[in-house]
Amino acid sequence: MPRTPEQFEALREKSQQKILRAALECFANNGFHTTSMNTIAKQAGISVGLIYNYFESKNALLQAIILDGCTQISGMFEMPEDTTNPYEKMRVLLDAYFTSLRENIEFWKLYSRLLVQPDVMQALQETLATVFAEIFSWLEAYFQAIDAEDPQSEAKVLGAIFDGIGLHYMLDPEHYPLDAVKQLLLQKYAQPLHSGETS
Amino acid sequence: MPRTPEQFEALREKSQQKILRAALECFANNGFHTTSMNTIAKQAGISVGLIYNYFESKNALLQAIILDGCTQISGMFEMPEDTTNPYEKMRVLLDAYFTSLRENIEFWKLYSRLLVQPDVMQALQETLATVFAEIFSWLEAYFQAIDAEDPQSEAKVLGAIFDGIGLHYMLDPEHYPLDAVKQLLLQKYAQPLHSGETS
Amino acid sequence: MPRTPEQFEALREKSQQKILRAALECFANNGFHTTSMNTIAKQAGISVGLIYNYFESKNALLQAIILDGCTQISGMFEMPEDTTNPYEKMRVLLDAYFTSLRENIEFWKLYSRLLVQPDVMQALQETLATVFAEIFSWLEAYFQAIDAEDPQSEAKVLGAIFDGIGLHYMLDPEHYPLDAVKQLLLQKYAQPLHSGETS
Amino acid sequence: MPRTPEQFEALREKSQQKILRAALECFANNGFHTTSMNTIAKQAGISVGLIYNYFESKNALLQAIILDGCTQISGMFEMPEDTTNPYEKMRVLLDAYFTSLRENIEFWKLYSRLLVQPDVMQALQETLATVFAEIFSWLEAYFQAIDAEDPQSEAKVLGAIFDGIGLHYMLDPEHYPLDAVKQLLLQKYAQPLHSGETS
DNA sequence: CATGAATGAGCATTCATTCAT
DNA sequence: CATGAATGAATGCTCATTCAT
Incomplete structure (x- = not known):
């Protein structure tokens, strides 16, 4: 049962928001250079690789x-x-x-x-x-x-x-x-x- | 014929000032994390190792x-x-x-x-x-x-x-x-x- | 289609063993201090970074x-x-x-x-x-x-x-x-x- | 009043012994690789450079x-x-x-x-x-x-x-x-x- | 002979990014 | 879409050795 395009979009949106929120929190509290992509991924509860699906x-x-x-x-x-x-x-x-x-x-x-x-x-x-x-x-x-x-x-x-x-x-x-x-x-x-x- | 302690002191003072000035300039313009010790050394016209003679x-x-x-x-x-x-x-x-x-x-x-x-x-x-x-x-x-x-x-x-x-x-x-x-x-x-x- | 946890576990086990074996050989033959992490990585046929995925x-x-x-x-x-x-x-x-x-x-x-x-x-x-x-x-x-x-x-x-x-x-x-x-x-x-x- | 060759020789001998003793103690207690030439010099109460006058x-x-x-x-x-x-x-x-x-x-x-x-x-x-x-x-x-x-x-x-x-x-x-x-x-x-x- | 400031190659370690599955 | 193992260039730092005085 393939998802509808709308569902896909909603999922993407949700993941992206999770990443943005996690990154904001990490950057704000620990600084940009001191925060690693791994840390963000962990904070967002996803894998490192996924971040690169949403952000270059x-x-x-x-x-x-x-x-x-x-x-x-x-x-x-x-x-x-x-x-x-x-x-x-x-x-x-x-x-x-x-x-x-x-x-x-x-x-x-x-x-x-x-x-x-x-x-x-x-x-x-x-x-x-x-x-x-x-x-x-x-x-x-x-x-x-x-x-x-x-x-x-x-x-x-x-x-x-x-x-x-x-x-x-x-x-x-x-x-x-x-x-x-x-x-x-x-x-x-x-x-x-x-x-x-x-x- | 070794240098006198005064001569050594003068040398040290000079090098330290060179390092401090170079580091201030680099940190201020490029940021702390983005500035490497090598960059500072180059800017000061000395070797990396020397910095560690003056700063831990x-x-x-x-x-x-x-x-x-x-x-x-x-x-x-x-x-x-x-x-x-x-x-x-x-x-x-x-x-x-x-x-x-x-x-x-x-x-x-x-x-x-x-x-x-x-x-x-x-x-x-x-x-x-x-x-x-x-x-x-x-x-x-x-x-x-x-x-x-x-x-x-x-x-x-x-x-x-x-x-x-x-x-x-x-x-x-x-x-x-x-x-x-x-x-x-x-x-x-x-x-x-x-x-x-x-x- | 991500790998299953079992597949990941197997990968990890294999890499870890490769590292341990290579390190043992290097340390034993050339001494601890004389062996660089790069040497171990080369001996194990992997990258330096990977060692740090397994050992602190x-x-x-x-x-x-x-x-x-x-x-x-x-x-x-x-x-x-x-x-x-x-x-x-x-x-x-x-x-x-x-x-x-x-x-x-x-x-x-x-x-x-x-x-x-x-x-x-x-x-x-x-x-x-x-x-x-x-x-x-x-x-x-x-x-x-x-x-x-x-x-x-x-x-x-x-x-x-x-x-x-x-x-x-x-x-x-x-x-x-x-x-x-x-x-x-x-x-x-x-x-x-x-x-x-x-x- | 220049020293006689014998006096020179005695001085050399004494320095060399100081270095050997200091190095032995350092190497023995802290290991060869972990001991730096500076440490030996300090232990012997002389300058680094002097060691190289006696040992290659x-x-x-x-x-x-x-x-x-x-x-x-x-x-x-x-x-x-x-x-x-x-x-x-x-x-x-x-x-x-x-x-x-x-x-x-x-x-x-x-x-x-x-x-x-x-x-x-x-x-x-x-x-x-x-x-x-x-x-x-x-x-x-x-x-x-x-x-x-x-x-x-x-x-x-x-x-x-x-x-x-x-x-x-x-x-x-x-x-x-x-x-x-x-x-x-x-x-x-x-x-x-x-x-x-x-x- | 003696000094210690200066050099720079070498090392452990980190981390953004890739990619096979 | 999602995973996390794997990469390797880059960085902070150390230290044997040199050399002007």
Whole structure:
């Protein structure tokens, strides 16, 4: 009784997801170079050979993971249609970011780690450069919208804050005061400065 | 006629420096795992074996480099004796930091990279944890001195800014607006807020 | 269509045996330190890497060989159930020993060689100490059974004879008068002394 | 004030002896391959380079040690002029052997170890073969003198006893019953058998 | 004569990748 | 589709030996 093409597809999808999840966990926790294909296979509960049925190489596997993650990051910048107020937008972004930090810590670990591994980066540079550009242009637009004096630099600083917090949070998730920091950022960036000045 | 102990010492010092410099450059640009001892030797213009006359292992070599760098980082927080005003102190710190970023870009590359490689970190964790703690306590003291509402979170955010900027700068030093960003930070952190508002 | 577990098991068994045999031959003829893993692989007709699928390290490989051999040595002291007469037992032992010397000359070479390599011995000491103790207690029991004056010393001397002969035989197997020596030992140790003197 | 040639010679002799002693100790305790030239130099309190002023190579150093030892072994077989009785000769030999075992344990360790290291042996084979031949012919002469039935085999067995005891003693010098074993051998080999038979 | 820094070939070990079944 | 045994190039590290002083 041969399987239908749909069943095949579903099986493939399932195996691929298992591999991606296993690889993400291993890379994030032990580093890319330190993780062997055998380790990933064991973690995924499959054989080494099978990985090569789905991914051309260890590097290709890594790229697939990153691509997944970039989609997610980009998603954070998508706003509900009716959100037009810049402060409101920033609130949505900060919410999304801090939620993601907590929920996808594995990915953020990996992301931070890869960001800075030049050998790994070569292949990803293009992909990441695009995402980076998108993010910074979004941030600049925000600072222009609220009439900041130097929107570009403000965007750089806020971008640095995002990556810096991600990095520090991931170094010691247990003790990082994620909520307090979020509050501070909401206060700094998601509300008009000197709100009561004119009264 | 054997060399005098002083001559030997000079030779040793010279070789060690050659090795440290070569290793920093290689690690920073190509990553720790991707750099082989042979590569370092070639870069330093010496033989592989010689490296092991000065450093017990590849890891020990890395640690020596990091230790060097930590001393440098700590140095940034040492103020001239007569600097008591917190804003003045912050100005000195920001100056030191941005100068160091520009002058020791190799080290900052390496630093950012290592910060996030769990396998490499094991051995360095203690060393780095100490430096981190020092830095954050310095920053907290600053925010307490200027009567910030939530000094801890402010310190976290400013710490994130430092590491985030370092990371972004090093990803593309040519195009990063280092000066503009520095000016913005001076404005944000090194002068009283709303100082002249009421006048 | 993957192989069945039984097929894999058979493959593994075969490779492992190939490795053990090749390693024994190399170690025995060229010494432990002088034999490289590459040499063993070449001798076994496989790749270096494969050895590490079966043995954790060069030392582990050596230990596996020794363990095999110790089982064999111990076997020499196992007597047929109906052998109760001590002289008869000694005859069986001498037979077993000289047969083994001839048939497993490779192992005896290795054994003699390792016995005296302190650096290699560290790991094997426990294993070998046990075997040694067993042998000497067997020999002492024999000398007690035939009412020797100083069973312990007699055991030491006979033990020395075994190892000494092994060592000399293996230095020049072609010319060693193994049979004549065996006859002499049978005469010395496997028959009552002066049995017919008084007749 | 230049030194006289005699003084030079004395200095050379002294250094050479220091090296030989240090090397013997290291080789004996840690094995030939495991001992590095640096270790020997440190043990001798001199520099590596100096060793090469006196010995062509590590192997040459080893050979020199062995040659020294062989002279010593040969010496054990030299009898006082007036010793003509074979039993008396055997007594002298056994005395010499057991005394040497105790006093030159380092050398015997090394000797036993080298005897069985084929790679090391290559170079020494000739030297050692000569010594071996001498010893066995001495022993055979003894057994001929006392009218043994199979002098050659008796010589092989006694030779085996010597090397076997040496080997076992050196494996655990603390607990080996050297004296009792010596007594037993004196009884077995250094006095007429059945001394009272004819009475 | 004496020193020890410097060399580089050689070794054990790892691991991404292949492939017969 | 799936398996895991097999490959072999690459890497960290050691150590006998050389040589400038």
